Amino acid sequence: MVSTCNISLDLLRAPVLDTDALRQAFPIFAANPDLMYLDSAATSQKPQLVLDTIEQYFAKNCANAGRASYSWSSQLQNAIESTRQKVASFINCQPNNLAFTSGATESLNTVAMAWGLFNLADGDEIMLCPKDHKSAILPWYNLQKILAAQGKQISIKHFGIHEVGDYELKEIKAGLSPKTKLIALTHVHHVFGLDMEIPEIRGIVGPDVLISLDASQSIGHEPIDVVGLTCDFMSFSGHKMFAAPGVGGLYVHDRAKDAMQPIKLGGKSPVSVSGGLKVEAKNLGELLEVGTQNIPAILSLGRAVDFINEIGQQNIQKHVSNLTVYLWQKMKDLPGVYFAPGIGVCGCEEGFGILAFRLEQVASSDLAFTLDAEDIFVRSGDHCAYLQDKGKEDAAEAQDDYIRVSMHAYNTFDEIDQFVQVLECVIKN
Template identity: 40%
Template sequence: MRSPAPCPPSVRPAAVGPAAWRALFPALAEAGEVYLDSAATTQKPLPVIEAIDRYHRHHTANAGRGTYPWATGWTRELARVRERTADFLGASAEEIVFTAGATAGLNAVALSWGLAALDDGDEILYSPRDHASAVYPWRQLQATLARFGRRLRLVPYRVTAYGEADTADILAKVTGRTRLIAVTHLHHVFGALTTLEELRGRLDPRVLLCFDCSQSGGHLPVDVGELGADFAVLAAHKMFGAPGTGVLYCRRRVHDQLTAFLPGGNSGVTVDDSGLRPAAMPERMEGGTPNIPGILALGAALDVLDDIGRAAVAEHNRVLTRQLIEGLRPLPGVELLPGPAHAACETGYGIVSFTLAGIAAADLGFVLAELGFLVRTGAHCVPDHGGADDDSVRVSTHVYTGADDVDRFVRCVATLATELATTREVR
């Protein structure tokens, strides 16, 4: 019996453009609503759905365990996806760790690196306006180290009016005790890109850089070498893949600083008189049964993204972002949050957040949903927010979003904004 082979996409776009791309996503075929929440999770293309179904329907077996063809076939296929992921990020296969998601990846850095490598008085720089998953692991690490008498100082840095990490503030706060700078590559609320390019050559090489690429992965080309990243995480479900799957990139130079994460079956950990001895990477970080269908789905998602072209995805989202900004900017009562709307040049990555005077963000989201537009509202998992006053509406696009979808959305918001402005004038 033949072992499993890669599942090729059964649907390929016949032409370039959202109409052809949209045909890849069966959930959108019958949807009457306009899906504008791709920053929360993306729709799934048919090849991804088929990859998951194929594993469960044919030759279900555990990878890395058995010697029979079903098992060895999946072992080879997971290795292929690892190589594929490494190529996608400009990395090497031994630098790619499969995780349960971006949150799991960031916690793995905190537990596998932070617990072992940080000394009393060391510092980590972070932004309190980033996603909770990029903040809470460091706070948890701080609390855990404190129990063992080690003080970890968490130093917050500012965000600019453009929604980017303030590199001048970062540079001013770096000290001889700074061990890591945590940064969001593409901000999940502001839609602003931060590369820390301005700090190249100005930081002590011993300072590690940890990038949260949850929003940038699959939306624009991400090269961990160009970023100078020591750690980087991606969430598969935000790049056409399945929930519960993620990628943690660990630069080769930090491997000897990492302890075993989740030691157990298949982690390659050995035992001697000194205790557990960690295996080589990436097995050191991957104890237990892997999420086989999720990893296979990730491989299929990467194939779809390369078929479309990440540059094409980025350009499509840039155009839609500018259309959103230019449509929303003149409306009465609309306030655009930091991000591309305030940038000096025409940038945009598919995320625009705003508020509308006279209506709470949650209420506006409910009204928009009733009218057929699915958006995210609230604080968007920002941990240090001031309650409802900091809530906003976030609109996020992808390749299956068309210019006509954005035009209809803007016209809907314009009607609501005009009605609310008239009500305010009457009062």
């Protein structure tokens, strides 16, 4: 992973995507011509076809899906199922193994509750990285508390981040034991922005430990293949991949799916209650989806997948990678810039759209305000990460409040040039 990349700026700028044309698909940029949106890891902007899909549902054929005998209702149910097929093929799984959720946070909580609550026994262990997003780690602490109330003690073992920004593999190796049942991993870290080499970690943990993968920051940026990633669960949000907020997905491998129990029941749940509650779900959707779903958001996810496929996942990946490497190359010699682990430290030849840093002498929250005054939107603050026990030696590092720049297909090299010019002005003054 460690390399000090020196690809020429001109080579990085060689066009992969027609960003002028692409930006025209996003009405937000025409409405805000001065906007420099560098916060796509928080949420992406939405293309017109996604907005049209949502409007069409509310303005032209609003009904509940599959609840009535009239045509709109069955058409909407069919549209949800064809969206499921489309999203399943986008991540290389069967539709039976994919449930729609409200987003990554709900998916990650569902893994802990619908699988963990019913399958972890007293003495079992799970592993996670406390520097991952809180949505990926807090559900396990919550589960630990719930299981403790039932008299079962599970251990949560930590592994850390290597100084360059990927997982500390030797800590994973050292933490494993015959009691390890699951490891929670993130595909691309939301602050450090590196690909965490999941297949390599599968090699370390072996075939029996389940992998719960948070793909929130990789889906929509690069091709995602749950088979190649060797994960048992994979969680993601639609709103980070051009769809509306309020929809996400949970993929579950058969071996884990068969061990799950529903944590919510209602509306369409396939249950019988005579002789005790029995749930007979034929697929993951039936097991986990209850009540009226977020129909327009689900439909928007299908259109977002069409949009990404039309641009080409590899093209998005290459363009975003070039932007990230370009940004790092332009920033690396600025005085007083401290990079967070990630491309800024490893100097990798490939980037995933995220670079985090801070400036000597300027608090990141102040810098974020200065950038805001220039219509440059970035993220500052705690980034929903760094769950630390007080007193741990890396608590000081936990205080680092970085500015996170995060980019997507619609960002341009001219924006990066302008961004770096603004930084240079801030540094000089």
